[in-house]
Amino acid sequence: MKLVFIRHGESELNLANVFTGWLDPKLSEKGRKEAAQAGKDLKEAGIEFDYVHTSVLTRANQTCNIVLENMDRLYLPVEKNWRLNERHYGALQGLNKAETAKKYGDEQVHIWRRSYDVRPPQATDEQAFDHRYDHLDTRHMLAGECLKDTLARTLPYWEDHIAPQLKDGKNVLVVAHGNSLRSLIKHIENISDEDIMGVEIATGEPIVYDIDENLNIVNKTILYKK
Numbered sequence: 405m406k407l408v409f410i411r412h413g414e415s416e417l418n419l420a421n422v423f424t425g426w427l428d429p430k431l432s433e434k435g436r437k438e439a440a441q442a443g444k445d446l447k448e449a450g451i452e453f454d455y456v457h458t459s460v461l462t463r464a465n466q467t468c469n470i471v472l473e474n475m476d477r478l479y480l481p482v483e484k485n486w487r488l489n490e491r492h493y494g495a496l497q498g499l500n501k502a503e504t505a506k507k508y509g510d511e512q513v514h515i516w517r518r519s520y521d522v523r524p525p526q527a528t529d530e531q532a533f534d535h536r537y538d539h540l541d542t543r544h545m546l547a548g549e550c551l552k553d554t555l556a557r558t559l560p561y562w563e564d565h566i567a568p569q570l571k572d573g574k575n576v577l578v579v580a581h582g583n584s585l586r587s588l589i590k591h592i593e594n595i596s597d598e599d600i601m602g603v604e605i606a607t608g609e610p611i612v613y614d615i616d617e618n619l620n621i622v623n624k625t626i627l628y629k630k
């Protein structure tokens with residue numbers, strides 16, 4: 405079976421070097437091109453999907469549509485779920501990364517960005533959750549996550565939605581975010597808490613796994629043409 409992860413194309417806030425998390429920017433022009441290229445590369449590689457999963461954030465939804473359009477597969481079923489959202493960046497959301505590093509130091513910002521279990525400062529509930537999360541009990545949700553927290557809410561989605569489809573012999577595409585994908589990669593590749601700090605995911609590059617029926621990874625390739 406094939407399992408493919410794609411981080412959304414560059415967003416307007418990636419371009420502006422702003423902590424994004426659950427903020428909802430659109431793709432930049434470069435981001436739209438990256439998504440189109442990813443779709444073309446997947447088509448050229450002859451990969452067919454049975455199911456598609458994405459978050460409830462615009463940059464991932466746009467990427468998903470552009471990828472499927474370029475594969476001539478817009479008809480595929482797509483499931484959208486908040487559990488695949490980017491890691492919630494708490495009170496850092498909306499701040500410029502370089503300015504924040506000047507204020508708090510590079511080391512502190514690196515810890516907030518890449519440590520496995522240090523949370524960023526929490527946002528207030530009003531800042532943290534917009535109307536699309538009204539159906540969830542946000543009182544019990546974190547308004548600022550470390551990667552460990554992100555994994556705690558992506559893992560149930562993996563176990564209940566994605567893994568059963570792979571076990572059933574289906575090919576699955578997941579279009580999500582740098583850190584929601586890092587959390588899933590940590591899980592499926594069994595990466596240590598320390599080593600995951602060094603794992604970076606590029607925008608718009610399909611990560612293609614061949615998976616056996618026990619969900620072991622047989623092969624991993626990254627498709628890119630820049």
Ligand SMILES: O=C(O)[C@@H](CO)OP(=O)(O)O
Binds near residue numbers: 418426517
């Ligand atoms: O701002 C964010 O939400 C993420 C992804 O763009 O940034 P970082 O590289 O710090 O994980």
